Structure formats: structure tokens, C-alpha cells
Amino acid sequence: MAPLHFAGAQLVEQRSPKPPVGGLSPSWSATLMEIAMASTKFDDLSWEFKPLALELVARCMEAGICVKIVCTRRTLEEHQQNVKNKVSWTKHCRHIDGDAFDIAPVELLKIPDWAPEHPKWQAMGAIAKGIGGITWGGDWHRKDMCHFELKAARRIPAIQAV
Ligand SMILES: [Zn+2]
DSSP states (O other): OOOOOOHHHHHHHHHOSSOOOTTOOHHHHHHHHHHHHSOOOGGGSOTTTHHHHHHHHHHHHHTTOOEEEEESOOOHHHHHHHHHTTSOOOSSOGGGGTOEEEEEEGGGTTSGGGOTTOHHHHHHHHHHHHHOSEEEGGGSSSOOTTEEEEOGGGSOGGGSOO
16 A cells, blocks of 8 residues: 655655754653644545544534644654654554544644643533544543544444554
8 A cells, every 4th residue: 555645744844854842841842743743634534533523623613712733644653753752652543543633722832731721622522522433532541632533433343454
């Protein structure tokens, strides 16, 4: 199978080979690095998750929460780099299958760590639950507020990657 095209990653590579780190906290600079490497295209999501992701963004906008698509699909190499950068800790990342995406309220992007206690995150989590079929990283023990993924039960086993 031909490798997926990641326009976002190429664009950033041309602009700056290194992420900006001056004066930023390690976690914030790591987040910037994560943004720099990932695809932000809905078309890179799996066909099962894409309609849910599109609806979540639309419902957030409808509720007055303007969101930025931080990341959709990641390559295995990008995930391994994130583990090295300590912005990911999972063995198998759902982004690799296109079954997860990260979105964040635009107004929180300039705040270090994106203000995880901000009520807009809870509002986005509630919207995702209203749509159904989506697991929100904000509900996890180790919270990942911007992360939304296809519920494992919605994955159709017959076409699951081997
Ligand atoms: Zn994520």
C-alpha cells in the first residue's frame, strides 16, 4: 500500500526543521512539536471515525466553541517520536489507524498546557457524549483533554488492520 501523504508535516519541515523552544515550558514545546509533525486532514481519518469527527467539530462550532484541528492521523514514526518527546505514553496510538483526532479551543492554544481546567473542555466532552460512539481523553485517568477517538466497539473487526 502506498504511504499516506502528510501535507502538514511537509509544510512544517520546510518552514523550520526544529520546533520553537525558547522560553517555553518543556510540555508546551513538546506540544508544539507534536502539532508540527501531524496531519490535520479529515480525509486521513478512518471512514468509521471521520463522520463522527466532522459532527463533533460542527457541534462545537454550533455551541460557540471555535476549535483548531491539532492532529488527525499519525504515522508510526510520528507516534514513536511523540513517545520519545513524552507527549504520548501509549504503545498503540489510535491516531495511527485514523481512529482518533485532537482538537482544541482556539482561544486556549496560547495558554501553556491549554488550560485543562477550562470549562470549554468539559463542554466539548459533553458534546462528544451527545453524539455517541466517541471516547473522550478527558475522561481518562491520565487526562488528554484534546483527544477524541472512535469507541473500540465501533471498530469493525473484519477490516481492522492486521
Ligand atoms: Zn490524541
